[in-house]
Amino acid sequence: MKLEGRIAVVTGSASGIGAAIAEAFAAEGARVAGIDLRPSGCELSLEADVTDEEAVRGAVAAVVERWGRVDILSTNAGIAVRKPVEELESHDWDRVIAVNLRGVFLASKYALPHMGSGAAIVHMASVVGLTGTRNRAVYTATKGAIVALTRNMALDYAGRRIRVNCICPGFTRTPLTEKLFADPEREARFTALHPLGRLGEPEDVARAAVFLASEDAGWITGVALPVDGGFTAGQAADI
Numbered sequence: 336m337k338l339e340g341r342i343a344v345v346t347g348s349a350s351g352i353g354a355a356i357a358e359a360f361a362a363e364g365a366r367v368a369g370i371d372l373r374p375s376g377c378e379l380s381l382e383a384d385v386t387d388e389e390a391v392r393g394a395v396a397a398v399v400e401r402w403g404r405v406d407i408l409s410t411n412a413g414i415a416v417r418k419p420v421e422e423l424e425s426h427d428w429d430r431v432i433a434v435n436l437r438g439v440f441l442a443s444k445y446a447l448p449h450m451g452s453g454a455a456i457v458h459m460a461s462v463v464g465l466t467g468t469r470n471r472a473v474y475t476a477t478k479g480a481i482v483a484l485t486r487n488m489a490l491d492y493a494g495r496r497i498r499v500n501c502i503c504p505g506f507t508r509t510p511l512t513e514k515l516f517a518d519p520e521r522e523a524r525f526t527a528l529h530p531l532g533r534l535g536e537p538e539d540v541a542r543a544a545v546f547l548a549s550e551d552a553g554w555i556t557g558v559a560l561p562v563d564g565g566f567t568a569g570q571a572a573d574i
């Protein structure tokens with residue numbers, strides 16, 4: 336088991352990629368605390384809004400009270416709004432930035448004091464944070480920022496031997512994306528963006544999270560790892 340006895344905090348643990356990561360961490364022997372707006376199936380399920388500083392501070396305190404420390408932080412709570420800049424309302428902008436970025440900041444801020452040498456942080460970015468995409472201005476901005484934040488945090492905490500990496504998934508089947516894939520023709524267009532010929536499953540991303548959280552990745556920090564069926568390798572069209 337790759338994470339035997341490790342104490343893991345997973346945000347966005349009630350659904351999709353976060354739920355798969357929480358399950359994979361537990362299957363590898365970790366004790367897992369989930370933080371989500373909704374109850375999650377984790378050993379310790381904490382209901383909190385990741386944008387609420389007191390709620391995040393309290394949730395991390397509950398983990399430390401139960402298990403004494405944090406070895407792994409995996410940040411997945413995220414939302415998306417599909418609009419270009421002109422059509423975005425400023426409250427949409429503020430909310431996506433709050434969940435996708437302030438939430439990552441707050442979870443990191445309150446977990447880090449309880450993390451020691453050998454600990455690992457795995458943020459959830461996206462391929463759109465590496466390449467850009469149409470119609471997702473604020474979502475893409477938050478994911479690009481997570482890639483930058485990951486590098487900065489990797490440098491800031493390398494001295495304490497805490498590794499910080501992020502994953503950039505391609506389009507993955509979860510409740511967040513199910514509407515995008517409801518129409519078979521549209522699903523085929525999304526699939527065609529991934530040279531390996533299929534959409535991602537949450538478990539594809541979870542396996543990468545286990546790797547980055549484990550000692551197998553002991554000399555890896557500051558990377559943005561695409562887990563994307565080849566999406567970022569280049570144009571998939573036969574030209």
Ligand SMILES: NC(=O)c1ccc[n+]([C@@H]2O[C@H](COP(=O)([O-])OP(=O)(O)OC[C@H]3O[C@@H](n4cnc5c(N)ncnc54)[C@H](O)[C@@H]3O)[C@@H](O)[C@H]2O)c1
Pocket residue numbers: 346347348349350351352353370371372373383384385386410411412413414434438459460461462503504505506507508509510511512
């Ligand atoms: N699905 C994809 O194609 C895809 C691709 C790349 C990156 N991602 C990223 O992966 C992460 C997980 O996405 P998913 O597809 O599993 O989505 P999802 O909607 O299935 O799960 C997101 C979870 O976050 C929780 N959440 C939302 N706002 C919250 C808040 N304010 N406080 C606490 N919890 C909150 C939700 O309750 C939900 O359980 C997100 O950061 C997303 O941007 C997803």
